[in-house]
Amino acid sequence: MSDYRRNYNGRTFFFTVVTERRRPILTTDTARHHLRQAIRTVHRKHPFEIVAIVLLPDHLHTVWTLPRNDVDYSRRWRLIKMYFTKAWLQEGNADVTPSTSRQSRGEQAIWQRRFYEHTCRDEEDLKRCIDYIHANPLKHGLVNRVADWPWSSFHRFVQAGEYTLEWGRTISWDNDEFSDFE
Numbered sequence: 001m002s003d004y005r006r007n008y009n010g011r012t013f014f015f016t017v018v019t020e021r022r023r024p025i026l027t028t029d030t031a032r033h034h035l036r037q038a039i040r041t042v043h044r045k046h047p048f049e050i051v052a053i054v055l056l057p058d059h060l061h062t063v064w065t066l067p068r069n070d071v072d073y074s075r076r077w078r079l080i081k082m083y084f085t086k087a088w089l090q091e092g093n094a095d096v097t098p099s100t101s102r103q104s105r106g107e108q109a110i111w112q113r114r115f116y117e118h119t120c121r122d123e124e125d126l127k128r129c130i131d132y133i134h135a136n137p138l139k140h141g142l143v144n145r146v147a148d149w150p151w152s153s154f155h156r157f158v159q160a161g162e163y164t165l166e167w168g169r170t171i172s173w174d175n176d177e178f179s180d181f182e
Contacts, residue, residue, distance in 0.1 A: 012051065012065045013073055014129040016116040017081075020109040024057030027151055030091060031084075038083035046076050052130045055151035056140060061133045063120065077115055085110045130157075135168045145169060 025031045032055065039050075047070075051063040066073060085108050120126040134157065137149035146154055146168035157163050 011068060011071060012063060012120040012126060014061070014063050014118040014120060014133075015073070015077070016059060016061050017077065018059040018112045018115075020112055022058040023110075025093075026055050026060060027057045030093065031088065032151070034084050034087040034091075035080075037087065038080045041083050042076050042079045046070065046072070046079070048073075048076060050153070051126075052133045052153045052157070054133045054136050054149070054153070056136060056142065061136055063126065063129050063133065073117065081111045131168075134163070138168055 019025060026035065035055070047067055049065040051065055053062040054060065064073065064076075088110060089108065118129065120129055134146055134152060134154040137143045137152065138146050143149045145166070146152070146163075147158070147165045154163065154167075158165055158167075
């Protein structure tokens with residue numbers, strides 16, 4: 001049995017979810033479509049608010065706020081991964097060769113089994129998580145400006161006046177607390 005703990009106190013959470021063996025599939029048209037559909041399907045039965053999100057080739061970061069009476073984010077992620085995987089494979093896309101452990105459980109190899117979760121403790125912590133999400137494409141060297149990455153809620157935040165288009169150019173993310181969960 002795994003020796004990890006999930007925190008279900010609070011209602012707003014930061015997540016990192018990674019593809020198996022860091023396959024760079026998530027920003028393809030097909031993957032984005034299937035991920036969007038999986039999220040919508042799960043959201044209908046198990047509501048949550050996506051506060052912020054960024055989609056990178058091999059992982060995503062997001063902040064969710066969950067209803068007061070239902071903070072079971074593990075179920076939501078399990079279902080999102082399941083719906084995505086089913087649609088991905090039905091369309092003829094391949095997974096990587098599953099490990100012996102995955103094969104014995106009948107699992108596919110699209111997503112890493114686990115995900116990273118951090119409970120946002122207060123408004124300052126929430127802002128730090130959202131800033132991290134939006135700066136992530138810049139941090140990974142995928143763009144020269146945060147505004148140039150198309151798969152991010154950054155653009156929604158700019159429209160709301162939370163950021164300028166030039167935000168993030170001078171931010172350094174060296175030695176940040178989330179770097180081990182990329």
